[in-house]
Amino acid sequence: MTLHAPVNKIIPFSLVDGPGSRCSVFLQGCNIACAYCHNPETQQLCVSCGTCVEQCPAGALTLQHGHVRWNKAVCVQCDTCIHVCMHRASPKVECLTPNEVAEVVCSYQPFIRGVTVSGGECMLHPEWLREFFSLCRAAGLGTLIDSNGCVDFSTHEDLLAVTDGVMLDVKAWDSEVFRKLTSGDVNVVKHNLAFLAEREKIQELRxxxxxxxxxxxxxxxGIAKALGERTANTTLKLIKFRCFGVVGELANASSPTDQRMAELSEMAHDFGFTDVQLR
Ligand code: SF4
Ligand code: SF4
Structure with a gap:
């Protein structure tokens, strides 16, 4: 059976998704729902309710046999469809095979060093990822996963074998705090943190x-305790919450101050991190 994954977007060149210039692939659909999500339209798959079809000013959307179809060629990227969707979805998603995406990504060589796959949550498509990364590696590209850590990596050793590293979010430590913020289970993230550290597959923590x-x-x-002596060799990014793109309770919430971020950075150094980056 040919594998397909819902692709929301491919950014040809990015400098913020891992080392060097990289192509970033965003898959649609997530297994948690963060209160601070900056791309809520990537959380769910389209249910073809049809609301956005009538609103599209370019006639790029049609309802065919109960399914919404997107005509990329006439879309003017106004994002009206994203704004009117009440389902945290997008009609601008293409179901593509690993080979189809690898062809696009490889067309950006030699200007990229690697590819990073993000989401939504790309670990919802581990078999697709394994095949895609195998193709990218064969073409000489590096391979990174950007993950919320809520899928158990230890059951996907074959994927890790073709993955250079994982950019892992640790969104909170207390289980109730984590559940309120994300609706997910922090114990899976903690398990992944220990497992990926042991496999030396952590690219960075965020x-x-x-x-x-x-x-x-x-x-x-908690991270420092879990990593032990590996703490010094692990990159930690402390990222300011910003309300851009956020919907719901945090839509207009304030960002932490620079002083607060500096204090956290100092604390991280005290816990043994040597590479702490503020964003
Ligand atoms: S972004 Fe959405 S609403 Fe705008 S033209 Fe494209 S499909 Fe239509
Ligand atoms: S993208 Fe949203 S509004 Fe448009 S058909 Fe799908 S679920 Fe409905």
């Missing part, structure tokens, strides 16, 4: 600091 919503001190301390 904590988004969301005032009043998560526990960055406990998260930094």
């Amino acid at each position: 904590i988004v600091v969301v005032p009043g919503w998560n526990d960055p001190e406990a998260t930094i301390a």
Whole structure:
């Protein structure tokens, strides 16, 4: 059976998705729902309700046999469809095979060093990823996964074998705080943290600091304890919450101050991190 994955977007060149210039592939659909999600339209698959079809000013959307079809060629990228969708979905998604995406990605060589697959949550498509990464590696490209950590990596050893590293979010440490923020189970993230560290597959760890919503001190301390002597060799990114693109309760919430971020950075150094980056 040919594998397909819902592809939301392919960005040819990115400097923020891992080392060097990389192509970034975003898959549609997520297994959690973060209160601070900046791309809520990537969380769900389209249910073909038809609302956006009538609103599209370019006639790029049609309802055929109960399914919404997107005509990329006439789309003017106004994003009206994203704004009117009440399902946190997008009609601008293509179901593509690993080979189809690899062809696009490889067309950007030699200007990229590798590819990073993100989401939504790309680990919802592990077999697709394994095949895609195998093709990218054969073409000489590096391979990174950007993940929320809520799918158990230890059951996907074959995927890890063709993956250079994982950019792992650790959104909170306390299980209730994590559940309120994301609706997910932090124990899976903690298991992945230990497993990926042991396999030396952590590219970087990321904590988004969301005032009043998560526990960055406990998260930094918990990660350091879990990593032990590996802490010094692990990149930690502390990212300011910004309300751009956010919907719901945090739509207009404030960002942490520079002073707050500097204090957390200092604390991370005290816990043994040597590469702490503020974003
Ligand atoms: S972005 Fe959406 S609404 Fe705008 S032209 Fe494209 S399909 Fe239509
Ligand atoms: S993208 Fe949203 S509004 Fe458009 S058909 Fe799908 S679910 Fe409905």
